[in-house]
Amino acid sequence: MAEVTLRIPTPLQPYADGNGELRAEAGYVDELLERIGVDHQALVQRIRTRDGQLRPYVNVFVRRTDIRQLQGLETELHDGDEVIVMPSVAGG
Amino acid sequence: MAPRLILRGAHRRRIRELSLAAWPLEACGLLEGQDVDGPRTVVAIHPIPNVDPAPDRRYTIDPEAWLRLEHAARRRGQTIIGVWHSHPHGDPTPSSTDRELAWPGWSYLIAGVTNTGMRDLRCWRIDERGCHEQPIVTEIP
Numbered sequence: 534m535a536e537v538t539l540r541i542p543t544p545l546q547p548y549a550d551g552n553g554e555l556r557a558e559a560g561y562v563d564e565l566l567e568r569i570g571v572d573h574q575a576l577v578q579r580i581r582t583r584d585g586q587l588r589p590y591v592n593v594f595v596r597r598t599d600i601r602q603l604q605g606l607e608t609e610l611h612d613g614d615e616v617i618v619m620p621s622v623a624g625g
Numbered sequence: 626m627a628p629r630l631i632l633r634g635a636h637r638r639r640i641r642e643l644s645l646a647a648w649p650l651e652a653c654g655l656l657e658g659q660d661v662d663g664p665r666t667v668v669a670i671h672p673i674p675n676v677d678p679a680p681d682r683r684y685t686i687d688p689e690a691w692l693r694l695e696h697a698a699r700r701r702g703q704t705i706i707g708v709w710h711s712h713p714h715g716d717p718t719p720s721s722t723d724r725e726l727a728w729p730g731w732s733y734l735i736a737g738v739t740n741t742g743m744r745d746l747r748c749w750r751i752d753e754r755g756c757h758e759q760p761i762v763t764e765i766p
Binding site (some may be wrong): 544617 | 729731
């Protein structure tokens with residue numbers, strides 16, 4: 534189990550009680566979201582779909598690499614890792 | 626009406642230049658500043674690649690460029706407070722796509738441009754209740 538930091542950019546902070554970062558112990562990204570979701574369900578709902586998949590307009594980076602280029606939600610975490618959620622910023 | 630957005634004249638000129646250079650496509654980028662409840666001051670305008678597959682009518686901020694900028698802004702004691710983008714048809718009011726995809730709490734600065742110049746620059750806060758204009762105060766220089 535690794536102790537990691539989830540960094541939350543400003544657009545998502547209202548769904549995390551205003552926090553810019555949250556710390557948790559988890560072995561995988563999926564597990565991290567499970568644990569964060571206990572206290573911050575609204576935040577995790579904006580990252581994952583109801584069936585647990587990563588939302589198409591959300592990017593999650595571990596060690597500055599998009600987890601879609603790693604093992605997705607099953608990407609392993611190490612002590613001190615920074616996990617960053619970047620929602621899509623778009624318009625017309 | 627939402628709190629004011631304080632912008633330097635140089636920022637306004639930079640947005641006009643970038644928007645005209647991209648025309649007829651949409652230009653976009655991020656606003657760096659202090660996230661405060663009252664009037665917000667923009668300290669930097671950052672152009673970001675528009676990676677949307679239909680850049681003539683939409684924009685999508687390159688997420689990796691945003692990530693790098695988030696880190697850099699944090700090191701400077703600042704944060705990202707919003708987005709700027711251009712409307713190549715000249716109307717600086719939020720489109721239905723802008724309203725649908727907006728993040729509450731961010732400032733949305735929109736440049737209405739045509740092939741001859743920037744018609745207007747307006748700023749909005751957008752949430753589930755609607756679009757609320759943020760008056761722009763331009764400081765010299």
